[in-house]
Amino acid sequence: MARRHVSTRVNGEPVEFLCEPHQTLLDVLRDELQLTGTKEGCGTGDCGACSVMLDGRLICSCLALAAEVEGAEVRTVEGIASGNELHPLQRHFLEEAALQCGICTPGFLVAAKALLDGNPDPTEREVRFALAGNLCRCTGYDKIIRAVLDSAAELRGEA
Amino acid sequence: MLRLPPFTYHQPREIDAALRIVADHGPEAMFVAGGTDLYPNMKRRQQVPSQVVSLGGITELHGISGDPASGLRIGAMTSLTELEENAALAAAYPGFAEAVASISTPLLRNMGSIGGNLLLDTRCNYYDQTEEWREGINYCMKCEGEICWVAPSSPRCWAVQSSDSVPILMAMGAEVILRSPDGERRIPLLDLYQDDGIQFTTKKPGELLTALLLPAQDGWQSSYLKLRRRGSFDFPVLGVGVYLRMDGAKIAELRIHIGGIGSIAHAASDSAAALIGTVPDRESIRAAAKAAFKPTRAMDNTDHGAAWRKKMAPIFVSRAIEAALARNS
Numbered sequence A: 001m002a003r004r005h006v007s008t009r010v011n012g013e014p015v016e017f018l019c020e021p022h023q024t025l026l027d028v029l030r031d032e033l034q035l036t037g038t039k040e041g042c043g044t045g046d047c048g049a050c051s052v053m054l055d056g057r058l059i060c061s062c063l064a065l066a067a068e069v070e071g072a073e074v075r076t077v078e079g080i081a082s083g084n085e086l087h088p089l090q091r092h093f094l095e096e097a098a099l100q101c102g103i104c105t106p107g108f109l110v111a112a113k114a115l116l117d118g119n120p121d122p123t124e125r126e127v128r129f130a131l132a133g134n135l136c137r138c139t140g141y142d143k144i145i146r147a148v149l150d151s152a153a154e155l156r157g158e159a
Numbered sequence B: 001m002l003r004l005p006p007f008t009y010h011q012p013r014e015i016d017a018a019l020r021i022v023a024d025h026g027p028e029a030m031f032v033a034g035g036t037d038l039y040p041n042m043k044r045r046q047q048v049p050s051q052v053v054s055l056g057g058i059t060e061l062h063g064i065s066g067d068p069a070s071g072l073r074i075g076a077m078t079s080l081t082e083l084e085e086n087a088a089l090a091a092a093y094p095g096f097a098e099a100v101a102s103i104s105t106p107l108l109r110n111m112g113s114i115g116g117n118l119l120l121d122t123r124c125n126y127y128d129q130t131e132e133w134r135e136g137i138n139y140c141m142k143c144e145g146e147i148c149w150v151a152p153s154s155p156r157c158w159a160v161q162s163s164d165s166v167p168i169l170m171a172m173g174a175e176v177i178l179r180s181p182d183g184e185r186r187i188p189l190l191d192l193y194q195d196d197g198i199q200f201t202t203k204k205p206g207e208l209l210t211a212l213l214l215p216a217q218d219g220w221q222s223s224y225l226k227l228r229r230r231g232s233f234d235f236p237v238l239g240v241g242v243y244l245r246m247d248g249a250k251i252a253e254l255r256i257h258i259g260g261i262g263s264i265a266h267a268a269s270d271s272a273a274a275l276i277g278t279v280p281d282r283e284s285i286r287a288a289a290k291a292a293f294k295p296t297r298a299m300d301n302t303d304h305g306a307a308w309r310k311k312m313a314p315i316f317v318s319r320a321i322e323a324a325l326a327r328n329s
């Protein structure tokens, strides 16, 4: 089967790769582009560990074909910090112990950033519903929700 | 780790081109919209098309047109998020908007389409499993096997209709447009589905669902109520859609469909008939809803126990009717 040539942008940088039609965006990010920040949990849409932004929309990269990102803009967890400076979400996750094993963390960060980009002042309920597609088996969620609310407050200049 | 099986990927720009590819390859080919149902199934080898035909590049299939006063036309590829964010739609068809907002997760609603939701594969605890798991039980009749594990003496498959939008859209009397190389047909959703876990739609192989048509919104009210384990994310294991119109204090028309239980979202016609022409109150609604118990076919092939889901059916029917009535006042 013919490999496809795909030109895209990942975290603002132009990227080109070859892929098989059946490779997912997650397969290519991790195996071809060595961007291993994005995780694979279930591979079937249930867990959100693979969350990335595709043209400004939050998606599961385990269910998107790599061939479909031709000409698109992909943003992953690697693009959240500015250089060496962590994004407030990353900082609050660390400071407030919103992670234990950490496999869900990249997905939560990407999904939480997607939420705050569109809604800078969410209620706790809105945060819980917006992050419903991201599962965590360790923390019990509470610290994650609090870290997101505190990041939102800081980003609004209230903390 | 689950990986997609190899396939040839087609990205047509026109409906006719998509229809031609599927006509050429027959049962080997499948359409893919958002892929949130098809790709998990392919990873688990429940469905293994060698030709996958993407609908994403066909602009004609995207978007919403018309207005509630005369009816809305929703392109099959319109995403669930687009529907959820459409304020005019939510105001005119609150039951449908509620159903859409309850589907899966924000990530998956960004990817999933309404067309894919209408044609969502039926689900079953013995079917939605990995290849190895299913091989271990020697498969089931829906895929590669002989028997139905939830009802081993049954000649038919009992996989469950699990789309949230279907019960309310059936109650609303919504229609769909299906297109094939032979032309186009417009049919009520009531005629799109049939009571079988395998052959759950009457859509012909190779037919493309191009649009969903919502009825003109003249004085109807609606609601959708869903039973699931988690409040923010899970397939329905019972989903009740209610559509009604009042004549003064009396219920003039009422239609109720129950999904997430059985292979089709069946009508709770006796419950509806008991209330039509009456001035409803709490007692009469509860009494009428009891009639929803008998036709509810629950099997132990989803989350939550079958007996409990069946017991919940009348309770959800009465709550959904009350929710639609509350919207009306």
Ligand SMILES: Cc1cc2nc3c(=O)[nH]c(=O)nc-3n(C[C@H](O)[C@H](O)[C@H](O)COP(=O)(O)OP(=O)(O)OC[C@H]3O[C@@H](n4cnc5c(N)ncnc54)[C@H](O)[C@@H]3O)c2cc1C
Binding pocket: A044, A045, A046, B030, B031, B032, B033, B034, B035, B036, B037, B038, B039, B040, B055, B076, B077, B080, B102, B103, B104, B105, B108, B111, B112, B113, B114, B115, B116, B117, B118, B119, B120, B121, B162, B163, B164, B165, B207, B208, B209, B210, B233, B234, B235, B236
């Ligand atoms: C973890 C998880 C949770 C979910 N929870 C829910 C839930 O709570 N409620 C719910 O209703 N759904 C749920 N879903 C199912 C699914 O995400 C939605 O039903 C979604 O709307 C399917 O749309 P899609 O575009 O992704 O479909 P696809 O996967 O692209 O297609 C589904 C099927 O329809 C066919 N098809 C698609 N479009 C057309 C068309 N225009 N013409 C002809 N055939 C077509 C495909 O060939 C395929 O067989 C869930 C899925 C996952 C993975």
Ligand code: FES
Binding pocket: A039, A040, A041, A042, A043, A044, A045, A046, A047, A048, A049, A050, A051, A060, A061, A062, A063
């Ligand atoms: S790995 Fe994609 S949702 Fe779990």
Ligand code: FES
Binding pocket: A098, A099, A100, A101, A102, A103, A104, A105, A135, A136, A137, A138, A139
């Ligand atoms: S920290 Fe382990 S799954 Fe979330």
